[in-house]
Amino acid sequence: xxxxxxxxxxxxxxxxxxxxxxxxxxxxxxxxxxxxxxxxxxxxxxxxxxxxxxxxxxxxxxxxxxxxxxxxxxxxxxxxxxxxxxxxxxxxxxxxxxxxxxxxxxxxxxxxxxxxxxxxxxxxxxxxxxxxxxxxxxxxx
Amino acid sequence: xxxxxxxxxxxxxxxxxxxxxxxxxxxxxxxxxxxxxxxxxxxxxxxxxxxxxxxxxxxxxxxxxxxxxxxxxxxxxxxxxxxxxxxxxxxxxxxxxxxxxxxxxxxxxxxxxxxxxxxxxxxxxxxxxxxxxxxxxxxxxxxxxxxxxxxxxxxxxxxxxxxxxxxxxxxxxxxxxxxxxxxxxxxxxxxxxxxxxxxxxxxxxxxxxxxxxxxxxxxxxxxxxxxxxxxxxxxxxxxxxxxxxxxxxxxxxxxxxxxxxxxxxxxxxxxxxxxxxxxxxxxxxxxxxxxxxxxxxxxxxxxxxxxxxxxxxxxxxxxxxxxxxxxxxxxxxxxxxxxxxxxxxxxxxxxxxxxxxxxxxxxxxxxxxxxxxxxxxxxxxx
Numbered sequence: 391x392x393x394x395x396x397x398x399x400x401x402x403x404x405x406x407x408x409x410x411x412x413x414x415x416x417x418x419x420x421x422x423x424x425x426x427x428x429x430x431x432x433x434x435x436x437x438x439x440x441x442x443x444x445x446x447x448x449x450x451x452x453x454x455x456x457x458x459x460x461x462x463x464x465x466x467x468x469x470x471x472x473x474x475x476x477x478x479x480x481x482x483x484x485x486x487x488x489x490x491x492x493x494x495x496x497x498x499x500x501x502x503x504x505x506x507x508x509x510x511x512x513x514x515x516x517x518x519x520x521x522x523x524x525x526x527x528x529x530x531x
Numbered sequence: 532x533x534x535x536x537x538x539x540x541x542x543x544x545x546x547x548x549x550x551x552x553x554x555x556x557x558x559x560x561x562x563x564x565x566x567x568x569x570x571x572x573x574x575x576x577x578x579x580x581x582x583x584x585x586x587x588x589x590x591x592x593x594x595x596x597x598x599x600x601x602x603x604x605x606x607x608x609x610x611x612x613x614x615x616x617x618x619x620x621x622x623x624x625x626x627x628x629x630x631x632x633x634x635x636x637x638x639x640x641x642x643x644x645x646x647x648x649x650x651x652x653x654x655x656x657x658x659x660x661x662x663x664x665x666x667x668x669x670x671x672x673x674x675x676x677x678x679x680x681x682x683x684x685x686x687x688x689x690x691x692x693x694x695x696x697x698x699x700x701x702x703x704x705x706x707x708x709x710x711x712x713x714x715x716x717x718x719x720x721x722x723x724x725x726x727x728x729x730x731x732x733x734x735x736x737x738x739x740x741x742x743x744x745x746x747x748x749x750x751x752x753x754x755x756x757x758x759x760x761x762x763x764x765x766x767x768x769x770x771x772x773x774x775x776x777x778x779x780x781x782x783x784x785x786x787x788x789x790x791x792x793x794x795x796x797x798x799x800x801x802x803x804x805x806x807x808x809x810x811x812x813x814x815x816x817x818x819x820x821x822x823x824x825x826x827x828x829x830x831x832x833x834x835x836x837x838x839x840x841x842x843x844x845x846x847x848x849x850x851x852x853x854x855x856x857x858x859x860x861x862x863x864x865x866x867x868x869x870x871x872x873x874x875x876x877x878x879x880x881x882x883x884x885x886x887x888x889x890x891x892x893x894x895x896x897x898x899x900x901x902x903x904x905x906x907x908x909x910x911x912x913x
Contacts, residue, residue: 440841443855447848470912478892478909482859485888486806524808525849
């Protein structure tokens with residue numbers, strides 16, 4: 391039986407903000423699609439570009455970086471490092487021919503549950519519109 | 532002599548002057564640095580044939596003298612040899628002749644704390660390009676109709692590539708051989724950095740007479756190196772003639788323009804996203820996981836390589852993660868030296884792939900690797 395394709399989104403969440411933010415979205419019963427695979431990291435700066443590349447190659451249709459707003463980092467400068475890594479990675483991913491929507495960076499704080507849910511909804515719609523990632527193998531579910 | 536001076540210089544030793552290219556100055560400088568104990572070791576290229584040279588690290592002056600002469604068909608980058616030296620002798624000093632790409636590699640390694648710039652003497656050599664030994668031998672047979680084994684000397688003069696055997700001498704213009712697909716390596720054709728202004732000395736035959744070398748003294752270290760050789764009675768110098776300085780500038784600007792046209796010819800942008808994806812996938816498909824490109828790369832500097840840490844040949848990814856991590860790692864530091872393409876047994880045009888990505892990022896951050904000690908954009912966090 392042919393299974394219907396739904397987007398698979400890898401989400402790197404900072405322990406101190408967006409992970410709590412996603413918790414807040416759950417507690418607040420905000421509706422969001424079951425498309426994300428959340429990976430908790432202690433800081434958005436811990437998200438190694440290699441993790442992102444691995445996620446894309448292993449069948450993710452999109453990878454999202456989420457972290458504390460600039461200036462709010464629990465470790466003072468972690469999100470600046472995340473931003474730098476993201477910017478460099480973005481150029482490489484773009485040069486490889488992946489669409490802009492497949493790699494995104496968003497700052498979400500611990501109290502922004504509704505923003506979190508809205509963001510996941512938005513990204514899921516975007517990915518549904520552009521279809522599966524060209525890096526995904528056909529046999530990957 | 533002072534910093535910023537342009538001089539012509541040559542070796543006092545008559546035999547060395549004839550043996551080395553352009554007056555044997557570089558060899559004399561290496562010998563002088565060893566004899567005055569300015570350095571512990573020098574790196575030189577031991578000549579096997581016109582098409583083969585082996586880099587050696589030595590503290591023996593005779594060995595340094597034997598390395599005299601230029602080899603255009605032995606494209607070797609000496610950066611990793613200098614890195615090994617500092618791994619073994621953290622407090623040592625070393626001198627070596629460098630092409631602009633060697634020099635840029637060394638500076639990028641110094642930024643990553645693998646080389647101490649205060650204790651490395653860089654004798655820069657003007658470079659119009661190097662040639663791949665195998666294609667050169669093929670070219671000799673097909674275009675020059677000469678036996679590669681009999682070649683005793685080769686030379687690049689006034690846009691012509693000249694090969695000499697014991698009996699005869701033949702010259703064909705570089706444009707003509709490059710049109711036929713031979714001549715300089717692809718990475719050299721589009722390289723626009725011909726005079727190593729980031730080294731300690733910039734030596735070359737542009738603007739110099741027969742059997743002498745044009746030298747521009749660029750740093751304190753370079754001055755020390757020249758003085759030690761002069762004081763030791765190894766070299767003789769004279770102020771550079773005005774005409775020579777002009778010829779050198781003109782040659783450089785001609786070479787830069789040639790490089791620009793080649794660059795536009797090689798790097799045709801691929802506008803369509805899916806075509807770009809296909810281009811990278813098709814190119815990297817042939818990879819046999821030998822990791823030679825990582826081993827030889829002059830700007831690679833991880834102690835424990837991240838590119839292989841995430842990689843397993845059993846993965847059936849559409850693009851190897853090994854190459855993707857390398858593309859990212861070299862994005863700010865790739866100098867386009869062409870070593871990876873040279874060593875690749877699957878003949879993947881790696882340098883072009885790396886440079887396509889790197890040029891975008893280097894342009895975005897307004898950063899040119901290996902020409903000064905500016906912090907790489909990856910390390911520059913607000």
